[in-house]
Amino acid sequence: MSPSQLSGKVQTVLGPIAPDDLGVTLTHEHLLIHFKPLFAEPVEASRKGLSMSPVTIDDLGWIRANWANNYENLGLYDEETAIVEISRYYRAGGQSLVEASNNGIGRDPLALARISRATGLNIVMGSGYYVESFQPPDWRNKSEDSMVEEIVRDVEDGVGDTGIRSGIIGEIGCSWPWTEAEKRSVRAGARAQRETGAPLLIHPGRNPSAPGQIIEVISGAGGDVSRTIMSHIDRTITDFETVKALAESGCYIEYDLFGLEATFYPLAPIEMPNDGQRVDFIIRLIEAGHLGQIVVAHDTAWKTRLVRYGGHGYAHLIESVVPIMRNKGMSQGQIDAIFVENPKRILAFT
Ligand SMILES: [Zn+2]
Numbered sequence: 006m007s008p009s010q011l012s013g014k015v016q017t018v019l020g021p022i023a024p025d026d027l028g029v030t031l032t033h034e035h036l037l038i039h040f041k042p043l044f045a046e047p048v049e050a051s052r053k054g055l056s057m058s059p060v061t062i063d064d065l066g067w068i069r070a071n072w073a074n075n076y077e078n079l080g081l082y083d084e085e086t087a088i089v090e091i092s093r094y095y096r097a098g099g100q101s102l103v104e105a106s107n108n109g110i111g112r113d114p115l116a117l118a119r120i121s122r123a124t125g126l127n128i129v130m131g132s133g134y135y136v137e138s139f140q141p142p143d144w145r146n147k148s149e150d151s152m153v154e155e156i157v158r159d160v161e162d163g164v165g166d167t168g169i170r171s172g173i174i175g176e177i178g179c180s181w182p183w184t185e186a187e188k189r190s191v192r193a194g195a196r197a198q199r200e201t202g203a204p205l206l207i208h209p210g211r212n213p214s215a216p217g218q219i220i221e222v223i224s225g226a227g228g229d230v231s232r233t234i235m236s237h238i239d240r241t242i243t244d245f246e247t248v249k250a251l252a253e254s255g256c257y258i259e260y261d262l263f264g265l266e267a268t269f270y271p272l273a274p275i276e277m278p279n280d281g282q283r284v285d286f287i288i289r290l291i292e293a294g295h296l297g298q299i300v301v302a303h304d305t306a307w308k309t310r311l312v313r314y315g316g317h318g319y320a321h322l323i324e325s326v327v328p329i330m331r332n333k334g335m336s337q338g339q340i341d342a343i344f345v346e347n348p349k350r351i352l353a354f355t
Pocket residue numbers: 033034035105176304306
């Protein structure tokens with residue numbers, strides 16, 4: 006598919022579709038993901054035991070609170086489970102999703118195509134590279150040009166010999182502190198975006214200043230900031246003025262950890278907002294004139310977030326958060342903008 010053939014269309018794992026066919030869309034999920042590099046093994050013997058226990062009701066409370074310390078929790082490997090879980094989203098009215106897995110976290114094009122056929126959901130697949138700590142050791146020597154080539158090939162010809170094409174560049178992983186190879190990976194993503202017209206999806210480092218720095222690098226590399234989604238705002242920026250300044254750059258602001266409510270967030274020294282607080286941030290962004298840039302998701306990436314393992318599942322935003330939005334005074338037009346119109350605009354190739 007040349008860029009001109011894709012212009013104005015959304016590229017799913019089953020081929021290009023019209024943006025009007027997207028409907029309700031989550032812009033950052035994982036159906037299958039390899040997340041074990043995040044595993045942090047406790048030192049104490051009894052906690053080592055818990056870290057190796059299966060995800061069952063017996064230890065569910067501990068695993069939920071210490072989700073990065075349980076080995077089995079960190080990975081979604083079962084296709085049949087993915088089909089059952091994401092079907093709940095379809096039955097609740099969901100029609101489409103971005104599956105943000107890419108190099109480093111087990112992207113699986115053929116499985117995504119099978120899940121799409123089995124469920125009737127439109128799935129947009131990622132490209133590019135997740136954070137450096139998930140990459141093979143020689144990755145840090147990869148040149149920017151070869152990264153661009155690989156991403157463009159994923160988008161235009163398909164991943165490997167599968168013929169299945171990426172419809173978004175991301176989630177491009179950045180750590181904090183930001184590594185040199187990750188900076189190259191962001192620049193490569195921005196250059197591939199310019200070449201293909203694809204949308205760009207960024208996983209920023211866990212620091213309030215990270216998103217702004219990344220935006221500067223994207224524009225410096227010739228990328229289109231207004232065609233870029235900044236993920237994980239909920240765990241990155243707790244101060245509204247900083248979120249507002251980021252929105253003024255023109256990028257999409259993604260609240261994508263809905264359903265994850267915890268005072269203690271093990272990966273960064275922040276208090277994770279609850280869903281009501283996330284909606285409050287969204288309302289303030291709307292009041293500041295940024296309705297057209299807000300997108301939402303759950304970023305489901307480990308077992309305890311699935312219904313089967315006692316979690317909220319992929320239908321949580323539709324079933325439990327939309328009622329909160331209505332209670333807090335959001336209009337149907339605003340809800341449709343976030344779930345339908347904004348995804349339609351950002352996911353269509355230019
Ligand atoms: Zn993600």
